[in-house]
Amino acid sequence: MSEHNSEKYLLENAAVNIFVQIYNQSFPGKLTIQVRQERPDVILAHADQEFSGLEITHLFYDSLQAKILLGRSEDDFDRIETMEKSIYTLNELIKKKERIYKDIGLEFELSLLIRNASPIYGMKDFLKHKDSIYKPFVFTNIWFLSRDGNDEWLLTDLLQA
Incomplete structure (x- = not known):
């Protein structure tokens, strides 16, 4: 496993x-992780023994921020982040994942998990702009995992928010 794939696995596993x-x-209804794989990243079992797929991704402001936060760049991130750009990046990420799965026939429901990596914008910031967030047709849920300026993780379904 390459260093990049190992790092990707660790990020996905934590998420x-x-x-x-x-x-x-x-x-209600407990989830358990059944299988780790390439597509979708995880197969989950629900308490009623139904299965669902979960594709996992991380939201960075842009590729430079991702490289800096992952320790792959010594550059300073001295640009000012804007919420408008963050929403645009989020929407492009959702569309990219939608393109991957739009023609794949899965035998179970598929959800997308997006872990927000922004050190500036948290859950409440994105929920203020929920009407601007792209709603794809291939995912049953778009789970958004984020913090709001503290260490506590928050979870919401952007399709239901």
Whole structure:
């Protein structure tokens, strides 16, 4: 496994573990992780033994911020982040994932988990702009995992928000 794939796996693994923990504390019907794979990233089992797929991704402001936060660049991130650009990046990320799955026939429901990596914008900032967030047709849920200026992770479904 290459360093990049190993790092990607670790990021995805952390995100899905946080997601399952918060989901199980917040919603009826417990989820368990059944299989880790390439597409979708995870197969989840619900308490009623139904299965669903979960594609996992991370939202960075842009590729430079991702490289800096992941320790792949020594550059300073001295640009001013805007919420408008963050929403644009979020929408492009959702559309990219939608393109991957639009023609794949899955035998179960598929959800998207987006872990927000922004050190500036949290859950409440994105929810203020929920009407501007792209709503794809291939995902049953778009789970958004984010913080709001503290260490507590928050979870919401952007399709229901």
